[in-house]
Amino acid sequence: MTTGTGETADQSPLPTSPVLQSTNRVIAAMTDPWDHPRTAVSVAIMCEFAAQGEIPVETLLTGTHLDTAALADVDTVVEASQELAVIRNLAAAAGDRPGLGVELGSRYHLTAYGYLGFLLAASASVRDTVHRGLYYAMLTFAFSTMTARIDDHDRYVLAFEADDMPEGIRRFVIERDLTAVMQIQRDTFPDHEAVPLREIRFAFPPGPAAVYRDYFRVPVSFGCERNEIVYDAGYLDLMPPMANTHTTQLMVAQCDRIRAERLHHTGVAAQVRAHLLDQSALDLTVEDVAEHLHYAPRTLRRHLEREGTTFRALIEEVRRSVADNLLRDRTIPHYEIAHRLGYQDWSSVVRAHRRWRRMRH
Structure with missing residues (x-):
């Protein structure tokens, strides 16, 4: 749904956080823990990805107390520890190669996030999607902690940290989460040329160049201080093509309800x-x-x-x-x-x- 000509897509008040008061350069940050229950969508995506690489689904589900029938049930709730077990199994079965998280993360489309996906697509501006996406992080599958800021060169930077992840899967997790955010951007703005994406930075050593070049289509740097996506700051003012006030209000109510429920499960x-x-x-x-x-x-x-x-x-x-x-x-x-x-x-x-x-x- 799109807003009509002249309609103001200024929706319900954005959630706020004490983190936002710490500096005028930080515009949003995740504050909720990643150790929360989530839908089985992410595990299902990983199983489908593995199956295409001829990795048996049973291999991924080893030690998780999950089965294929559970993944097809919309009522199935997956603990963070269960999804981490699937990630470990997938990384091990696929040879734990650099770039694997990028290949997987590109499959996390906007529709994977349910109500939150609709909210992000319907928000009035990218700035709104940044605030709401990080505030409602409990409705995502991210294990990375994300912080959004404006840097000293007046660029919008989204940084990813996963220091509390086991070292063996840390790169995989960062790659998957960063690429999933990029995929949300691409689903929101089908016209890639309209998005002023400038650079991708990884703190890891280089991987196979083609994997990163083919997906990101902008310069990718390795061995950096942080893992970051870099845009021109004007990106924050872009209006998503499907911005819609009414849909946003409906989705905010649903996302608030789910977030409250999941806070009780941490x-x-x-x-x-x-x-x-x-x-x-x-x-x-x-x-x-x-x-x-x-x-x-x-x-x-x-x-x-x-x-x-x-x-x-x-x-x-x-x-x-x-x-x-x-x-x-x-x-x-x-x-x-x-x-x-x-x-x-x-x-x-x-x-x-x-x-x-x-x-x-």
């Missing part, structure tokens, strides 16, 4: 969820998990309460997720499913499944 809650997903049987008590995470049970309960959840809610959520995967496989005996979910018998699984269905509807 921190200590994320640690509890990740530990539960690693268990062979979900018959654990809060005392069991507290001991593993080195908390007193009362302290663990207090942390979860601050994050808007409880141990009971988390174990129910994990049971529901695990059950969705197990119940698709008709070859698994009922007693095994019951044991994996931490129930004494199959009738308990049936009652729980009915309860979960009611909650969804």
